[in-house]
Amino acid sequence: MALNEDLQLQALRLLQADPARSQRDLAKALGISVGRTNYCLRALLDRGWIKIQNFRNSRNKRAYLYLLTPQGIDAKARIAARFLQRKEAEYAALQAEIARLRAEVKADAET
Amino acid sequence: MALNEDLQLQALRLLQADPARSQRDLAKALGISVGRTNYCLRALLDRGWIKIQNFRNSRNKRAYLYLLTPQGIDAKARIAARFLQRKEAEYAALQAEIARLRAEVKADAET
DNA sequence: CTGTGTGCGTTCACTGTGTGAACGTAGGGT
DNA sequence: ACCCTACGTTCACACAGTGAACGCACACAG
Numbered sequence: 001m002a003l004n005e006d007l008q009l010q011a012l013r014l015l016q017a018d019p020a021r022s023q024r025d026l027a028k029a030l031g032i033s034v035g036r037t038n039y040c041l042r043a044l045l046d047r048g049w050i051k052i053q054n055f056r057n058s059r060n061k062r063a064y065l066y067l068l069t070p071q072g073i074d075a076k077a078r079i080a081a082r083f084l085q086r087k088e089a090e091y092a093a094l095q096a097e098i099a100r101l102r103a104e105v106k107a108d109a110e111t
Numbered sequence: 112m113a114l115n116e117d118l119q120l121q122a123l124r125l126l127q128a129d130p131a132r133s134q135r136d137l138a139k140a141l142g143i144s145v146g147r148t149n150y151c152l153r154a155l156l157d158r159g160w161i162k163i164q165n166f167r168n169s170r171n172k173r174a175y176l177y178l179l180t181p182q183g184i185d186a187k188a189r190i191a192a193r194f195l196q197r198k199e200a201e202y203a204a205l206q207a208e209i210a211r212l213r214a215e216v217k218a219d220a221e222t
Numbered sequence: 223c224t225g226t227g228t229g230c231g232t233t234c235a236c237t238g239t240g241t242g243a244a245c246g247t248a249g250g251g252t
Numbered sequence: 253a254c255c256c257t258a259c260g261t262t263c264a265c266a267c268a269g270t271g272a273a274c275g276c277a278c279a280c281a282g
Contacts (some may be wrong), residue, residue, distance in 0.1 A: 034271070035271070105191050
């Protein structure tokens, strides 16, 4: 994950889709370690973007829910929009780079 | 620089364009520290992709040239081609991601 | 009512990577 | 003879990320 913000966005996405994920699950889905996942969740909590709720799951076992707060939903939308913008810029840049690369590869081949 | 290989490609590019660059210059152009640049150049040297040559520059001052060897030129072409392939894949992926993001941002806005 | 197993969040010693200030060297300028 | 500058090189340090280990809570079996 390039930026920390990207990581948080992914986390918010995953939690919005399924708040009952365990940190280990989340870690696997995010492609990072449990330690970092825990750290990331704590950051989301500190910002008030998620709240942690105990509940009993289907088998009456204690479990956690990581629920997005209204602020979390807002933040997610805001970050996603900025993320999109950045990706669009990357897209344009990549297009240019590919053109340049094609020329370079062609030039290399001709030598 | 994502992969180490990317860094080496950029270095080869810059050196091919101007073999008389100093390591500090190179570091700045690559966006990394002098230490890492030195390490990177050593790696290129070990692989036989560049050779280091002393010479006197215009003001009769001792200076270094980092010249691509024939193997270096080959390697650069090979890496560039692979790099292009990867970028094309990224381009396609990015396109898909942007579509998904647009939908997500739209959905967020409607809530 | 006790183990025992399982899955949870949490911690932290460790690792690996990158940094850039500091160093030795060599030449130019005064 | 002396500084000054620019070079490549080094290495103590910082920092982020890892994942094995831990304590805890609960379900379940004996």
